[in-house]
Amino acid sequence: MEYIIKTNDLKKNYRSFKALDGLSLNVPKGSIYGLVGRNGAGKTTFFRILCGLQEPSSGDYEIYGVKNNDRGIMKSRRRMGAVVETPSIYLDMSAQQNLKYQCRMLGLPDYSCVDELLKLVGLANTGKKKAKNFSLGMKQRLGIAIALVGEPDLLILDEPINGLDPQGIVEMRELILKLNREKEITVMISSHILDELAKLATYYGFVDHGRVVREMSAEELENTCRKCIRMEVTDTAAMARVLDGMEVEYKILSETTADVFAKLNFSKLSEALAKENCEVISMNEHDESLEGFFISLVGGGGND
Known part of the structure; x- marks a missing residue:
C-alpha cells in the first residue's frame, strides 16, 4: 500500500x-x-x-x-x-x-x-x-x-x-x-x-x-461494529454450548450477556436453551456506532 x-x-x-x-x-x-x-x-x-x-x-x-x-x-x-x-x-x-x-x-x-x-x-x-x-x-x-x-x-x-x-x-x-x-x-x-x-x-x-x-x-x-443480536440470558456458559452446537458466531460479554452474529430461529434457540436450563431474559438488535467504538477504545473520560 x-x-x-x-x-x-x-x-x-x-x-x-x-x-x-x-x-x-x-x-x-x-x-x-x-x-x-x-x-x-x-x-x-x-x-x-x-x-x-x-x-x-x-x-x-x-x-x-x-x-x-x-x-x-x-x-x-x-x-x-x-x-x-x-x-x-x-x-x-x-x-x-x-x-x-x-x-x-x-x-x-x-x-x-x-x-x-x-x-x-x-x-x-x-x-x-x-x-x-x-x-x-x-x-x-x-x-x-x-x-x-x-x-x-x-x-x-x-x-x-x-x-x-x-x-x-x-x-x-x-x-x-x-x-x-x-x-x-x-x-x-x-x-x-x-x-x-x-x-x-x-x-x-x-x-x-x-x-x-x-x-x-x-x-x-x-466488521468490528457490525450488527448483532444482543441477548441477555441466565447462563451464557450454557448458551455458548448451544451456539457452538449450532455453529453460530457469538461473543460472550458477561455471565448473562452475549452478542450473536447470525440470523436465528429463536423458537429453536429458546427450546435448545431450555434443555440446558438457560432462560432468555431479553434480546435486542444492536450495532455499535463509531462514537460508541471510540469511547470503548479510549474510555469515557475527558481530555481536560
Whole structure:
C-alpha cells in the first residue's frame, strides 16, 4: 500500500504539556482518512506541523516520501491544500477575488482555475457578494476552494462540518466525496461528529492524548461494529454450548450477556436453551456506532 503521509513517534511539547506524545500514523493514497479524537487530543497541532506552521519537538514525518528535514519538503507541501482551524479568507473580498488573490500568492500565470473551482464548491453564483456576508457553510466551502488552488493531490480539513446546520453538513459531505472520487484527491479530515465522519472515511486513525491508539480501514471498523443480536440470558456458559452446537458466531460479554452474529430461529434457540436450563431474559438488535467504538477504545473520560 502506498502512503502519502507517514509519521514516526511525533512529539510536540509546550513546556510541561504534551500536545503530541509519540504520534505515528500512515495515510493511504486515495483514502479519506478520518482522524478521530476528542478536543485537545492533538489533531490541530498535528495538522499545523504537517503544514509547516509549527516544528515538532522530536520525531519525524514524510509527505510523499520526503522527510520533514529534507530540502524537498517544501515541494511536497505544494501538493497539499489545507483548511486548519478556520478558513483563510478575506472577508471584504468576494469569492472570486479571494481565489484570484490566492493564485497570485502561488505565482500562477493566470486565473483559469477560478471559475471551475467556484462551480466545484457551489459558489459560482455569488457574484460580488463579500465573504463577510456568506453563511458559515459558504465560508467553509470557499476555504476549501482556496485550498484547491494549485491542484493539490492532498487536502487536509480540520473540523470542516463544525457548526454547520444539517443542510450544510450534507453539502460538505457531498463535496468531500466528490473531490475524493472524481478528482482523486486524498483527504485527511478531523471531526468530533463521529457518526457523520463514518459516512465519509475509508480509513481511520483514533487519537488520544497525542498518540494514535489504533488505525483501521472502514471495512475493519464495520466488521468490528457490525450488527448483532444482543441477548441477555441466565447462563451464557450454557448458551455458548448451544451456539457452538449450532455453529453460530457469538461473543460472550458477561455471565448473562452475549452478542450473536447470525440470523436465528429463536423458537429453536429458546427450546435448545431450555434443555440446558438457560432462560432468555431479553434480546435486542444492536450495532455499535463509531462514537460508541471510540469511547470503548479510549474510555469515557475527558481530555481536560
